[in-house]
Amino acid sequence: MPQHDVLVIGAGLAGQRAALAAAEGGASVGIISKVHPVRSHSNAAQGGINAALNPEDSWESHAFDTVKGSDYLGDQDAIEIMCREAPDEILHLEHLGVTFHRNEQGKLGTRAFGGASAARTYYVADITGQAILHVLYEQLMKYSDQVDRYEEWFTTALVKDESGRIAGAVTRNIRDGSMELFTAKTVILATGGNGQIFNPSTNALICTGDGIAQAYRAGATLMDMEMIQYHPTTLAGIGLLITEGARGEGAHLYNAQGERFMERYAPNKMELASRDVVSRAEQTEINEGRGFPDGTVALDITVVPKQRIHEALREIVMVGRDFAGVDITREPIHIKPGNHYVMGGIKTNVDGETDVPGLYAAGECACVSVHGGNRLGANSLLDTLIFGRRSGAHAARVAKGMSMPTPTREELGRERELLDGIVKRDRTGRRVSEIKAEMGAVMDKHCAVFRDEEGLKVALETVKRLREEAKTVAIDDKGTVFNQDVLGALELQYMLDNAECIVTGAIERKESRGAQFRTDFPERNDEEWIKHINLSAGDDGTPEISYSEVTMTQWEPQERKY
Amino acid sequence: MPEYKLKLRRYDPESGQPAYWSEYDVDLDAERSVLQGILTARDDQDGSIGIRCSCRAAICGSCAVRINGKTALACNTAIGEAAEKAGDGNPIVVEPMNNMPVIKDLIVDMDAVHWKKVQRVVPWLLPDGDPPEREYVVPAESMIDITQSMACIQCGACVGACLSMEANPDFIGPAALAKAYRFVGDPRDGQERERLKDLAEDPDGLYTCTHCFACVEVCPKDVAPMNQIMRLRRRATGDFGIKDRNNGYGHEKAFVNLIEKYGTLHEAQLLPRSFGDGSLLKGQTEPGAVKELIENLPTAIRGLKSGKVSPVKALWHHKLPGQENVKRIFDEVHAKEDRLELNLYIVGEGNDEEIGAMAEIAKEDV
Ligand SMILES: Cc1cc2nc3c(=O)[nH]c(=O)nc-3n(C[C@H](O)[C@H](O)[C@H](O)COP(=O)(O)OP(=O)(O)OC[C@H]3O[C@@H](n4cnc5c(N)ncnc54)[C@H](O)[C@@H]3O)c2cc1C
Ligand code: SF4
Ligand code: SF4
């Protein structure tokens, strides 16, 4: 039975950063990941990471852009912390070995990104997330004495002690199918996003909202779950992302009539307006018949000098070539808004603490909230690192003054039974893949760029029915070694929990703010709706709604114009 | 939608049975990936198929397998193309990678091989002294240069395809050595010499690579591991004068000098020249070199026996007809003042990459 001061679940940027910070704080650390850490989805982040590091820039300017981008739903105290600590974090990463792009003087160089008033995005070609993730993993290998890595282990449930404090987690070793009870003084969830609820999505197949659902089931509060970002430039069909870096480098958007339509929606910032704004503009063009027959508009990268494309956008040259058959240096590529990011998540304070004592959350699964209604490009990597570090450091401090808790043992038995039950069950119900496909389609239809009550109700009913059906899914794999089939059945249930919360939040918020655009309530309503929507699991398994204040420090809500 | 036939190599470690084949028919657009084909089969027909995958976009490095015998990422191999390559009516054959033990179906034990080798190269930055207050100021090109190694997604395709690794499982291998270059080429690292010495002196290190190009060919991210190995060698010998244990540097030098002179390999001179850093005279007169040569006599004798080196040939070696052309290539390369030092990575045009790899070889150690 493994024991650790700090147990980190998830080994993307947030998890790895938390583990390193906790180790630095003197804690014994365990880090669990259902895939090898460098396979985590953080490596998909192409564009870069924001920081006001340049002497001409200021953290206040970064913070204001973030507040405005959030459509005034972000908590300003948290945003201030993130933006103030950003420069040091970038320097720390640079010192660890991240190969950030340099300018001619050999110093860190930047690129422009959407919704930002200065070029403050630091990057490594277009493999920024990957470069940082791999460098952090180098550090994990270096500090393998302090940090035990459990690679390809899958956490199925959180465990508390008698007093209701968090005390560990039940985890399955994917390689041999054994179930273990991990004991820990503090647990940090860093399990990433939940994009796979939607189809298509830019998110990897592993982004199934596991931690969000596990925290919710353990009594933690979820916040702003309705805020789901649709990214303006994704490939139709498979949903792969074309980085915002492309527009940052100067690429244009055109409709099928050859108009640079952003002139009508955001005359100043054009293609570099906030993501929610650009996605809505595109969707409007498409809905009003000015898109291409495949339901897309065109992104023209050929206006960017070829040399620069190869230097800074190499990854999307490959994506275009391999996944769309398009040479982006020669012709425009067809794109549309696609599911990309969840702004909401497990409610935490600025040290990552959730409502459950001893339980922390950081990264995309958490909601501090710095992104509010809409996340700015290149702010998410920053979020994972800053709040990953803060959680790790805080959890290590707390663990220092504690003795090892005694987790209750029922969960281990219950989880074992649950998994055995799924494996042994005879096929009477639907396939996991069928339910997942139905969920993906209904969410993308009714809970996307434009929403209304009628559609959302359809989505809610469907999700509720699918939740029932998911209880009886049967699987084909009867083995223990790498039984991915049974894990798929668990992930499906996590996703459906997430989906129910997303739709519930979207129905509740009767206004349009950030990523939530209600065609039946098309205006932003500051009077009633500058507040967070909190959801917690009710006794009957449905979400209970409550509200909390948005923290304002120095920025009063204004109309958002780009 | 066309229908494709997939033939997967399966292995269930719990069954006590040897590996077997399963076939699946899937309907899919030709541009979709082989991975999508496998996942479709898993979704609709057989949930027990084991394959690692996540990003679907050649970013996470999970899904390297062998497709029709060639190592590749399943997610960036188009199913239509794979079917064409398989040929008329043949199924697309998908197998686990080579050089690593199979755990289940298409899943191999990366820890036991790939990651162990990565660990071997001390894969973290070792700067001298404390970091500066701001960033390290380094040439922009140096960051671009090592970003080519940084682009590695640790998929293991090169490891699975490496011929030297197949012959010698202890070889550190292409991915780990490419990773090593990421530190050696990083101006912020303070251990360049120690790293190079360590890798050069390892009998299974830098000089075990036989330039077979397999890693360059299969790498989905154009990391071109072999080129990084060449760079390591060049730095080791050129910049630090480090001699390798199995005399690879001398061997290569001899190889190149012989080609320059004769246009073909002069097998009988290769060994003596190798031990004299490429010079025949030095190889036959220096005491140390003579000792090495005697120790290697069995090789020469084997050569004689196999007919590779005939006594006549040993005494008199024909020059290749058209040797002037070979000489011209060498002259041109010698005339260049700078050796080609940095990775072309993101600087060049897309389709120059192949040429880049070739240029590397041509300029190696001449
Ligand atoms: C295509 C794409 C491009 C992006 N580009 C940018 C960008 O340019 N800039 C930017 O700032 N942001 C970008 N983002 C967003 C950003 O990449 C993510 O929000 C961020 O990386 C999330 O990091 P994370 O550490 O929270 O989670 P992840 O990196 O997703 O890691 C989650 C971890 O949790 C583990 N895990 C999950 N469930 C379990 C379980 N049940 N048991 C055990 N382990 C589990 C996983 O194995 C994984 O290690 C992009 C996102 C996408 C999809
Ligand atoms: S070139 Fe060298 S490292 Fe690459 S596959 Fe061949 S032998 Fe292995
Ligand atoms: S060098 Fe290329 S083939 Fe080898 S592990 Fe890295 S990305 Fe894969």
Ligand code: FES
């Ligand atoms: S699924 Fe990520 S590399 Fe293929």
